[in-house]
Amino acid sequence: MQSKGYAVLEASKPLVPFTFSRRDLRPGDVALSVSYAGICHSDIHQAREEWGPALFPMVPGHEIAGIVTSVGSNVTKFKIGDRIGVGVFIDSCRECSSCKSGLEQYCLQGMTGTYNNYERDGKTLAQGGYADSFIVDQDYAASIPDNLDLAGVAPLLCAGITLFSPLKNWGAGPGKKVGVIGLGGLGHMGLKFSAALGAHTTVFSHSPSKEQDARKMGANDFVVTSNPKELSKLDRDFDLILNTVSADMDLTPYLQLLKLDGTLVLIGLPINPYTINTPVLLAQRRSISGSMIGGIKEVQEMLDFCGKHNIVSEVEVVDPEYINQAYERTISSDVKYRFVIDAKKF
Ligand SMILES: [Zn+2]
Ligand SMILES: [Zn+2]
Secondary structure (H helix, E strand, O other), X not given: OEEEEEEEOOOOOOEEEEEEEXXXXXXXXXXXXXXXXXXXXXXXXXXXXXXXXXXXXXXXXXXXXXXXXXXXOOOOOOOOOOEEEEOOEXXXXXXXXXXXXXXXXXOOOOOEEOOOEEOOOOOOEEOOOXXXXXXXXXXXXXXXXXXXOHHXXXXXXXXXXXXXXXXXXXXXXXXXXXXXXXXXOOHHHHHHHHHHHOOEEEEEEOOHHHXXXXXXXXXXXXXXXXXXXXXXXXXXXXXXXXXXXXXXOOOHHHHOOEEEEEEEEEOOOOOOOOOOOHHHHHHOOOEEEEOOOOOHHHHHHHHHHHHHHOOOOOEEEEOHHHHHHHHHHHHOOOOOOEEEEEXXXX
């Protein structure tokens, strides 16, 4: 199948229009016409080889929302016309304990990334969602509820699930106190989910200008972090704090806000290791953990939850020609809150 999209031909070069062929439809595959593709910061890291050697030409994009256009002979999960989403991986070993538990993102043999990755045949270069069409195995896609706007759904497939999974795993809900550090593409999803789950939710942000948005999205409290003294004034009663920030930072003032057995979950990926203040962990049996996207079962659970609570990402829809500018603006956090490419215009 021929696909038209945008690609990086060489590390750190701008994205350019690119026509390429996708694999033929296998019996378990569905083809989709992509409606919207979100721009994730990790697209930029990979396009610029900031995470190590990458594969080029690279069509980035792992926040994909579209409509099924054809199905392979063994497909039972979807039919033509269905609205489906594809996220950060398109395959996994399907046999290890993680895959069998529906946690394909933690596949012990390594998940197959949606792009910048060879498929499990070891030779087909996977190309991502900045394109007009896509092919995926039915087991690695999820249904999108009818009431949700597809543009706002696209970022749910990475940014959304990245926050939904830890909130569920650590039991966010009524009676729990949750903190979200950073109100960007990731953080605003954490806030919406945490509020919808019924947890008391506090946003920690260095920009006072975001308070109004945060309140609108359901924040009970908003703490400006540019003055660290503000943090030390707060009660130390948080059950869970999610850190979506990838910049280097001191975790200690946040660890101190956790109650007995509270957990700080790291979601952002800073370049340098953190320094851990051990006595602060010991003092209240606090934990630091990490969390990475979510499995397909959980992605479906999240999309159903979004359908029920009418939750989508806040997006700025852009044309393909704007991708390079959108990259620059994503780097400088100048977006409310996620760029989404109108894939009908490729
Ligand atoms: Zn992503
Ligand atoms: Zn596996």
